[in-house]
Amino acid sequence: MYRSHTCGELNIADINKEVTLSGWVQTVRKFGSITFVDLRDRYGITQLLFGERLNEQLDQTPLGREFVLQVNGVVAERSNKNKNIATGEIELDVHSFKVLNKSAVPPFTIQDETDGGDDLRMKYRYLDLRRNPVKRNIELRYAVSRSVRNYMHENNFMDIETPFLIKSTPEGARDFVVPSRMNEGQFYALPQSPQTFKQLLMISGYDRYYQIVKCFRDEDLRADRQPEFTQIDCEMSFVEQEDILQMFEGLVRRVFKDVKQIDYSEIIERISWEEAMWQYGNDKPDIRFGMKIANLKFPQHSFPTKKEQSEIFDGVDFKVFKEAETVVAITVPDAAEYSRKQIDELTEWVKRPQIGMMGLVNIKYNKDGSLRSSIDKFFSEEKLKAMAAVAGAKAGDLILILAGKEERTRKAMSELRLEMGKRLGFRKDNEYKLLWVLDFPLFEYAEEENRWVARHHPFTSPKPDDIATMINNNPKIEHPEKYLEHPYANIKANAYDMVLNGNEIGGGSIRIFQKELQQKMFAALGMSDEEAKEKFGFLLGAFEFGAPPHGGLAFGFDRLCALLGGSESIRDFIAFPKNNSGRDVMIDAPSAIDQKQLDELQLSIN
Template structure:
């Protein structure tokens, strides 16, 4: 037996017991004739005491960091207790030890305050995984996994596996493709999601399905993206939108309680996609704080009526506003005392390429009621006060304004709002706020291609009230400049996203389940009947055999874990992640394959014009 207890198990109640431990040496500290060693395993850390009688043996067999060690001894009370350590009341007086394996000097310190950079730790990920901070992340990931499974099991969902080698049907991100040796010149694709399979399971009568499943997308990466990622993928039959929302509100509440011991009892707010875009500038707003966006220029609102403040900034001779497509403002509470240096720094921040604005206008609503602005010479104090009041500002607040093209300005204002929320301490890692965003557009218009594309995916159903609009109208756009007037531009999807702290953690929809409507959807996306049959004939055929109404949702499992763990990167919660270039630097993958494999696969490479 290598061990009788783990390194995180022993307590004061074990004092006097003879035990055997095994683990990795974290530190060695010599004090004259005695030596202290911290021994670590997955479960924790125990201090070992090597007395004078073992010193000669230690001299002959010195211990180093990350040596694998087995020790036998007696549990005793520590003289200097460590309240920060679960085993801090005891230590093990070693009577014998055995070095099970030696270790080379690690390339970085295996502690929370490691001296290893990202690239180095990724290369030696198997060492990085020994660190307590990384272990806690993976423990949280497992806890989320277990909580989700328990909830879904209790609600009669079945965990059903679906294939990884499927047919390529690219409708968004690029597919990863896999050549078939037995079918030369033909390829499988790795699934971007199990979407069509879970719909087929609904047709098959398995009315509650789930998987915690790997998905694959060949897309550019960032902190919250990986080429392979994990979803909590779910589907239900004989349901409407409200059934889905209720079921998965319950799942998220259950995860919060099981993983974070948080009773999330408050009602989860709902807003339409239009409200989210209008008030927050994006479709996944962080509602932990206010600072909503005010449109000072536009002649329309969500309801189509002119705002009462529509003429506030027009005709003042300030071309930046007068000539702009839109002028948007946010009100930063308590920031009127910002210095010139601080406002200049904000101006430089919005000029960054990621934001893309040419400048920033500010209005200070001082605590004494006076107003100071970077555009004083164009607007009277009376006008500035009217703008400030329209923005909902109070004395002591700072109004920040951006102007330009509608789409870019709205996106930039949204980013500025989030940045100010972060600077002002409104975006706390230990505060969680859930939101449903509903009623997305079913289609987006792709100007370059002069066609409609699906905002979610081509299996999303229109709102019931819009189904006839879709079936009755031709999707062809005769005049590209008039796409806003086309009936398809106003069709709403029976779709929903769950948002947590400004991050989309789940998205889904009620699906199309009638062949006629699905064929109409494919046609709207520019697919010919031949193409739709080639790509999705199996699904269309299935709809001929009594397909039930159904819908579902998929949660970004990695992202949910990272938010609950207080991290901005999902890589911190994946055991073996890829870097920002999609490479596994530990395995050095992707890599070339030899000519024999290429020949077996009937593949001839052409890289940068060179045949290989």
């Protein structure tokens, strides 16, 4: 028996008990004729006391950090108690010990605050995983997984595996492909999601399916992306949108309760995609704070249902606003006393290449009711007050205004809003706000290709009221400059995204389940009948055998874990992640394969 207890288990109730522990040496502290050693395992740390007899033995065979050690001894009360650890009231008076394995000097200190950089820690990830912060992340990931599985089981979902070697049907991100040795010149693809398989499971009668499943996308990486990532993939039959929203609100509330001990009982707000874009500048808004975007000048063509045009700038010869497609503002509460230096810093911030604006206009609504602005010579106080009214400002507030091309300006204001929320402490790590974003456009217009593309994926159903529009109209765009006037521009998707603190954590839709409508969707995306049959003939064929109405949702499991753990990077919550170049620097992958393997696969590399 290597151990009778773990290193995080013993306490004052175990005094005088003889025990055996095994673990890794965290620290060694020698004080004259005695030595203290902190022994660590997954569960915690126990202090070991080596008395005079064993201390002489340690002089002959010194212990080093990360040595694997087995000790036998008696639990004793510590004289200098440590209230910061669970075992801090006791120590083990060691009677005998055995070095199970020695360790080389670690390349970085295996402590909470380490001296190892990212690249070094990724190269020795198996050592990095010993550190408490990383261990806590992996434990949180497991806790989320356990909570999800319990909830899904209680609600009659079945965990059903789907294949990893499938057919390549690239729609959006690039596929990872796998050559087939037995089928010369042909390739499998790794799934970007189990989308078509879960729909086939609905047709098969398994009306509640889920997986916590690996997915693969060959795309450029950033903090919240990995080439292989994990989804909580779910699908239900005989449901409408409200059934889906209710079911998965329940799942997220359960995870909050089980993992964070938070009783998230408040109603989850719902807004349309259009409202999100108008009020926040993006489709995954952070609603932990206000500062909604005020639209001082509406663009001529951005949102088909928005036609009004502001009159604030009538009669004002200010070129920046006059020539801009759109002018937007946010009101920063109680910030009218911002200094010139602070305003200049914000101006430089919006001029950065990643934001891309030419400048920033400000209006200070002073506490005495007066207004001062960087555009005073162009605007009367009456006009400034009109802008302040549209922006919802009050005395003591600061109004920040951006103007320019619609898409860039709205995105820049969204980023500025988030930056101000961060600077003012409104984006609190310990506060969580969930949101549903609904009624997305079904299509986007790809200008360079002059065709429609699916905003979600080609299996998303239109809203019920828009199905006739889709069936009865030709998707071809005869006049690209007037694409917003095409009936397809107004079709809404029966789709929904769940947002947490400004991050999309899940998304899904009610699916198309009739063959005619699915064929119409493929045609709208520019697929010929032959191409649709080649890529998705199996699904179209399945629709002929009694496909039920169905829909589902997939959560980004890694991202959900990261947000619950207070991190912006999903990499911190994956045991063996890739770096930003898609490499596993620990095992040095991807790597070349030898000529024999290439020959077996009938592949040549130029």
